[in-house]
Amino acid sequence: MNDSTFRKVAVLGAGVMGAQIAAHLANAGVPVVLFDLAAPSGDPNGIVTKALKGLQKLEPAPFVTRDRVNYIDIANYDQHLELLRECDLVIEAIAEKLEWKESLYAKIAPHLAPGAIIASNTSGLSLAKLSAVLPESLRADFCGVHFFNPPRYMPLVELIPAPATRHGVLDRLEPWLVSRLGKGVVRAKDTPSFVANRIGVMWLLTVAHHTERLGLAFDEVDALTGPAIGLPKSATYRLLDVVGLDTLGYVIDGLRSALPDDPWQCHYTVPGWVAALIDRGMLGQKTGGGVYRKQGRDITVLDPVSGEYRPAGGRVAPEVDEILRIRDAGRRLQQLRDCPHPHAQLLWSCLRDLFHYCAVTLEEIADTARDVDLALRWGYGWSRGPFEMWQEAGWAKVTQMLREDIAVGATMAAVPLPAWVDGRNGVHAAEGSWSASEGRLKPRSTLPVYRRQLFPERVLGEAGEQGETVWENEGLRLWTLPAIDAGILIASLKTKMHVLARPVLEGLAEALARAERQYAGVVIWNAPPFAAGASLKEILDFIEAGDFDALDRHVREFQRTALALRYSAVPTVAAVHGMALGGGCEFAMHCTARVAAVESNLGLVEAGVGLIPAGGGCKEFALQAAGIAARQQYGEPNAALYASFAHLSKAKVSKSAHEARDMGFLQPADTILFNPHELLYVAIRKARALAEAGHYPPPRPRGVKVAGRGGIATLEAGLVNLRDGGFISAHDYRVARAAAVALCGGEVDSGSLVDEQWLLDIERQQFVALARSAETQARIRHMLDSGKPLRN
Structure with a gap:
């Protein structure tokens, strides 16, 4: 076992900070035992139970997905102290009163596992004073670990040694905090309020x-x-x-x-x-x-x-x-x-x-x-x-x-x-x-964990790696990091908000062509956002020129780029951090694999400007539904499309990478990292591993069984009720129906077998038809002018 990992963690205190620390540990898949006092009446675990219920109502949400609460076991000090023997890290997070902490330390001491680290989440009490009230046998494994509130979102953790803290305790905690929990660690001195x-x-x-x-x-x-x-x-x-x-x-x-x-x-x-x-x-x-x-x-x-x-x-x-x-x-x-x-x-x-x-x-x-x-x-x-x-x-x-x-x-x-x-x-x-x-x-810390951070957050004046540029245009730079892997080509967007303008499409075509000639794989990596989608300005230019044939050709090029990412002769990996919206989400979905920072927001948001996804997003959901249906007894894709249709028609964006996986924007095999500074390192390693796993065989296009007219009718029925009830406008209805048509493969018999190009043609036709409408054009202009969606 890696000596910087912890198999199970106990958190003592289910107050505001203790409960949220437990939630973030659960987010990272760390089993947690959350303790508090036994309730004076009723369920002895009532205090912790109430705290966990409260967490699920908080905004911003402490959990990345609701089911993460299942990683937390409920305990009280009167009945369950023996559970501490299973824990190799104990985080104390009770109120900032020295006498209360002293009493708790005495209570837990006989039950701790040998060598377990005890860390106080104190925000201001002296570690020397806290150490002094610990049983002497525990002082060598005691330190301060100060999380900032809310623990899921605030990167900082201060690590503070006590006078007797043995060498190696902080060196064991720091890599785990940095990589497993995604924290920025500062080692503080034992001074009032720390740093x-x-x-x-x-x-x-x-x-x-x-x-x-x-x-x-x-x-x-x-x-x-x-x-x-x-x-x-x-x-x-x-x-x-x-x-x-x-x-x-x-x-x-x-x-x-x-x-x-x-x-x-x-x-x-x-x-x-x-x-x-x-x-x-x-x-x-x-x-x-x-x-x-x-x-x-x-x-x-x-x-x-x-x-x-x-x-x-x-x-x-x-x-x-x-x-x-x-x-x-x-x-x-x-x-x-x-x-x-x-x-x-x-x-x-x-x-x-x-x-x-x-x-x-x-x-x-x-x-x-x-x-x-x-x-x-x-x-x-x-x-x-x-x-x-x-x-x-x-x-x-x-x-x-x-x-x-x-x-x-x-x-x-x-x-x-x-x-x-x-x-x-x-x-x-x-x-x-x-x-x-x-x-x-x-210089910075030399702990091995920081070798995974190829581009850490640097302070003004610090030196940083730049990589070697291979090729670039106004929209995209192609480069490598020879010190890590000269055989993996990195593509980074240069456009504002990393919109997928024409120079980006040209740059990605160049990247794939070069990679197939002389590299083992391609990684798409940007400082956040990953990509904000297609260029609305380019789309509006086509509309205002009245050149819808040119718009159709532009969308075809967008679709060809997405397919090239899927069927390239070398693996393609999207390293997603921040927003991946619209076309950015579609390109990520089409890559061979994805590595995503946990706080990433993915979504197909075209409905917000009166359009539907046309870079293969509808097609991808149709493929997913067909795959799910093929594994079920009756093989009908309709049920699997309902959730996808809701995401598209409501322009829903995930609140985390885990939620994005539940929504179908990421796949079960995709990697989710808690420290975004590790994204590029892991993406390069993933591309290399894919390339060397049997001389990477690119996937082959396949036929798709679609829901057809029956699926469209089912999805449309709910839309009619919403429109007639005044919950959506007539144009909202039109946009959502276009999404239903694209998801279901068009006006064909239910269960028809079509190919991917058929689905791409359907979504492109629906996209261009919507772009011709005055309502969609008004929405696009309003978004470009104000940055906000228009309801019309």
Whole structure:
């Protein structure tokens, strides 16, 4: 057995974090035993049972598919502690009270398997203190493993050693967290709030301090501190509502008590308006209101002076918005500093104090500046970490501005910048990132798991692999990675949103032709999205020119490309991450095999613009239905088409790769990975394995038994009821019926045997007929103009 795997995991505590950690383990196919206290009455497992039922109602969904709950066994401490002997990893996730944890550790100690790792999901308690209350025999196998909420979606996990943690514990956990659970791991030091929350909470306090100092409104500040500067839409005060104002208060209190000598000590205080809201029970989203509150359909925001709510709608001042549009980061930051408008002064002051705090605390909290930047990206959703922002704006120039503001007492703390800041061009370089504790640039981890990440998430200034270009046009690049496998050709799209425009079709034809001459296989790989489908602009150009014969020829070319991916003499592998919609989904479906990141969204969404799939998507579902029917007693494909028809007519998109497999966009043999950075590596390996498995025999076209008129009539019957009941429009009906015709093989007898080209001709004819309609043309124009579907 690989010594970085875990056969079964126990999670202690079925609260918000414990239950969701268990859910994500289940997502990855890891058997879990979820423990909590025995219920005081009724079913002793009632607390855990209720928690699991609650998980299935949460949005965003903690489970990739509903059946993943079956990986979780329910247990309570009174009856089932013997189950711990089956577990080689135990994750404690109970409330942040030292005495409660001490009591639990004593209770479980006699039941643990020899060598089992015990990890606390603490977000702020000292690992030294937690280790001290453990039985001594367990301390060598104890550490911190801090997941961020929600665990399915937030990449960050902080790994923290305790004083007695033996060598190898973290090295065993990290590969499993990275590859099996798809996490970005940062090794943190045992300091208050570790890395991400130490910096993230200080950022929130900094913004709150300058908001009050400048007399700005909360919604104004949120307009400034979100996407405008590369942070999530939740910005500052919306984020506080998501986190919970009471939770923020606990964290601040913890920092204040744990850091009595910190230069920023006076700022570790709960703002008065936050305390007032807590007293009123207004804790944020979980109580229906905090900084923001929904009143009817309107969103209101707190006025901290009056304590009343008013309509929200803060905007960035025009002159500051203009500064934020400057592409040069150094000039942008300088102009924010020079601009007297309070909006500009807020941003300069907050960024300045953030840089100051990060520089002073780096040596204490993290091994390298890279760890700080990745922690803020993965744990808080920032597009750039604080050190990256500083370096991008010009390290020396920003350093001088910081020193000037420190000298005149403008910063939140008077402490000088550390000496290591001087004489540098930044903290990230090709050879590594700055370690203040070691006084040198340190490269990334050399753990073998990271060899699978050919293109890991890099920080500004890091070196990266580029590969060797073989051929390219304006739509697609063909290249190889000789260090991995020079015999596998990689095709990467260059178009916006990776739409499948004509140059992409030409490029894929070139890729397959070259591969059949001199390569062992082809991998289609893009940074997300995988592909957003056919170019609506090209389709609209044909429509507006009135050249529907040219449109028909264009769709034929699209179909030929899809078939070429299926019947190529070399294996083709689609490495899917992010959206694979419309034609992008069809091309993935036609490849020999697929490797998909778990958080991938596949769907045939053409109905949203009044069309049907015509790149072989309808044909593929007809083939699947025929295959299912052939394995059944009566061999009728109708029943298998119902779900496919619902997906097409509703333009349904999967919420995960697992759901995509259930919907038929992926196949049972396809590989689903939890770490998207491993996609290319695994896809190359898969292409090579297919090529060498008996000198890859390409599949052969086959006849298809179709549902015909009977199937169309069955599907149409439900449409009539929806149309007549006013649930769909007349054009929705027309589009859905066209999909039914394509899925069922046209107006032929039920059970007729047709070939794939027949099915492709049917879907192309239906596609072009819909493109001629005024309603579909209006939908296409509206989508191109607004990015949103039109109901007509």
